Amino acid sequence: MRVQMREGERARSSRLADHTTPFVRSEWYVAGLSGEIGRQLTARKLLGVEVLLYRREDGTPVALRNRCPHRSFPLSHGKLEGDVVVCGYHGLAFGADGACVRIPSQALVPSAVRAQNFPVVERAPLVWIWMGDPDQADPGAIPEHPWLHAPDYTHVGGYLHVKCNYIRLHENVLDLTHFPFLHGEAVGDLAYAQAPFEVAEAGASVRITRRLEDHPVNAGYGSAIGNLGHRVNRTSESWFKTPAFHVAHATIEDLEGGVGGRAEFHFKILHMFTPETATSTHYFWASARDVAIKDEALSEASRTRAVNTFLEDVEALERIEAIWSSEPDDFHEISVTGDRAGLLMRRIIARRAAEEA
Amino acid sequence: MRVQMREGERARSSRLADHTTPFVRSEWYVAGLSGEIGRQLTARKLLGVEVLLYRREDGTPVALRNRCPHRSFPLSHGKLEGDVVVCGYHGLAFGADGACVRIPSQALVPSAVRAQNFPVVERAPLVWIWMGDPDQADPGAIPEHPWLHAPDYTHVGGYLHVKCNYIRLHENVLDLTHFPFLHGEAVGDLAYAQAPFEVAEAGASVRITRRLEDHPVNAGYGSAIGNLGHRVNRTSESWFKTPAFHVAHATIEDLEGGVGGRAEFHFKILHMFTPETATSTHYFWASARDVAIKDEALSEASRTRAVNTFLEDVEALERIEAIWSSEPDDFHEISVTGDRAGLLMRRIIARRAAEEA
């Protein structure tokens, strides 16, 4: 492969995270949905590491490394006795904190025998895990997502396993210019793709904002609100909050008197990306709204629409990942104006990964 | 793996190309058959690179890198609009020369945004591609193959995907000693394998010539010519012309008066090898003759015989490639006198690859 690249470009691209960048470990990631984690031993690979998930008898979730410190047997194939996991090979038993509590063939249990324990925090319907230095694990750093709990909101959600690096998924959700091409005009037309936007970096987060004023409400929002045909102001904010979490806010301001005594309506899409390996990602998503919250049919339609759209993204991103793995790794991609937010995000991830190295 | 190898041998073998040698890029390779390339977007990996093939509205073939310069989406999953390819992810559009002609989300199109374009030349029924420096692409360097176009010839041909390095295929067609062992006596008997031969190197090509005088014509040629039972002189010339192209000429001189007023008859077998990866090859072949050119049944029989023979070669070469990948890469092969042409060919490829490095 001979790829012409000027020195300056090469230097620049080394500051952009990609699938070769080490994972950012000092971060909270979604380990699973509350409903997935129970009294059965469940294995999931997170950030390249085999993790065991289960709940204590009191219901609190636990994450241990799914690899017995003795001879690497996967603890998920052992047994849960109370809160204690018993390895299926030689019977070493580990408490929920990872400490070994029993070695059947000897009386003494040295304190060095421990399964690695990862801090977890449940914010139903999500369970979050911290895989960096446990002493740095501050639950206050979990990004807010009140729309999944608050009584004035309803949401639908789901999970997709995606065979691409998580950074490409972040780039995809920060980029609205692909809507008419990948998803068709129903999801976002050309005017929307071309609308002016603002990109703001704040700390280690990036926000891209678009505002369309005095437009007819689009079909999706209009049928949820019940104001089809009205003119509205629409503000869309896509927010890369952390390497694990992206939220898109849409605010619809009805300019023709509103519906049911309200003129402002909110829609949220949450994208939670947890790297599995360098080339695969656990993708948890949720779509919330503060209107028609009892309307089950609407929720079902919204779930279907979301899944269909995400599957189009997944198919495109998996094709791209396949190209990266089938060709030498030195291809130089060119960015356009619409990529600004994505590039900032990749710089942030590269910087955070470098800080941990 | 402990393989005894003297220093001298090691040095010698480093001058012989094998599956670890980089591809020779400054060369014309067959990208496809004319009939394979049309108005649909077609993907094919050539020399390790994903290539997109299609035809302009005026019918001329186009080859672009099948990887959008923006975010690596395979252009073959986009759309063809006139001569322009529109990427299926964000809609960037590229002309047949690779220049970007549209970025939907912005007004300005920087000239640096280009899909890589590869020179192609059609010599029906073949389309040739040049994947080296485009400035060096001289269509005059495409090896002659008039027997596929000339009115006094007819040919049959086909395509095989082979899971071995292309150099082993070249070695196979330069070597006639394997005929009775791999293919059976019908294809070439022991006398033929043992016949004296001459090897000549000319520039970067190699020719091996065998001449059998005053022998009974063999069954294959005899039934085509209609001179079964006659005594003939037979000259066989196998010619490695380029890393992409090998042609075998057989000339049969009838010593008993000939048939239909002629005493000399020509048969040609063309082997066109285009590396896909280091361990797989696109194998295009054709078999031409200047006798009985309207005889469809004969053509069909000749096609069947060729395919059956080539499949035996393919099976043997795939077994060899499998051994190379299953064992450490330091095995030292020993050559015999019959390998002289193959060794020259491997030296030429090694030298050409080194020149490009």
Next chain:
Amino acid sequence: MRVQMREGERARSSRLADHTTPFVRSEWYVAGLSGEIGRQLTARKLLGVEVLLYRREDGTPVALRNRCPHRSFPLSHGKLEGDVVVCGYHGLAFGADGACVRIPSQALVPSAVRAQNFPVVERAPLVWIWMGDPDQADPGAIPEHPWLHAPDYTHVGGYLHVKCNYIRLHENVLDLTHFPFLHGEAVGDLAYAQAPFEVAEAGASVRITRRLEDHPVNAGYGSAIGNLGHRVNRTSESWFKTPAFHVAHATIEDLEGGVGGRAEFHFKILHMFTPETATSTHYFWASARDVAIKDEALSEASRTRAVNTFLEDVEALERIEAIWSSEPDDFHEISVTGDRAGLLMRRIIARRAAEEA
């Protein structure tokens, strides 16, 4: 992966063989069962190398490298003519000693053209191979296993292909503490796992001995001997003899008068591990006894019990191998007291591999 490891530990673990340790070549390994090797050409990968096995006309077994020295064609796809193997590609022919005896396309056969020959020795029902320096191959170094030949013994045996490194299999059979956890109490109860043991290193072998005095005979031995209900002394000796061979001796001393005029009974389990690759092993086993040697039903039951038990080991070890390949290679396992024999074995293998390097 951040794994805390003190310098001292890292140094220690580098002296323990694992799946990254080169194979010990100067050793006799089981190449196959006598019944597997005949007049057909048989391919088997041993210690990472493709090996061809067959028998001469006089019945003696032969092992050659299964790779023609000419162009790497697998000789197993050629033909056997008398004692001579004829390659299926260009017909080079090799005697049972590996010497080339014929090159069809030339008169002279240089003595350098040889297929690699490996010393083999048959001790029915096993055929042993030596893949190190042939000059060092001393059949006297094959570990004794008279229980497979002696008239006062009977045995059952079999073969399992296991997708794990052979060292994990050695570790498994040197360790009796996993019995109640992996296999259930019928194979070995907790008392047995906790019984005191002695570990002795002798030269490059390791022996672990357990003695239970004045216990009720267990079901397996009791039903073979016919002394169910009797109290017995039981001595168990597990012996790592070579990287290829492990034998477990159980001696049952009947304390209540014995059966049929005898008070002492012997049971042997032989584990023969031949590495295929770094992550797969040919596992030959046999289970012998010197009691009820005509009892076919007992033999059948003993075979079934053995296979079922070994399959549990295999499943566990394959899960462990899978974890090692799916996670980074720097995991630090912790050992317990019961691992002493296994650690000695790993030290011996590491030392022997280092001596060969």
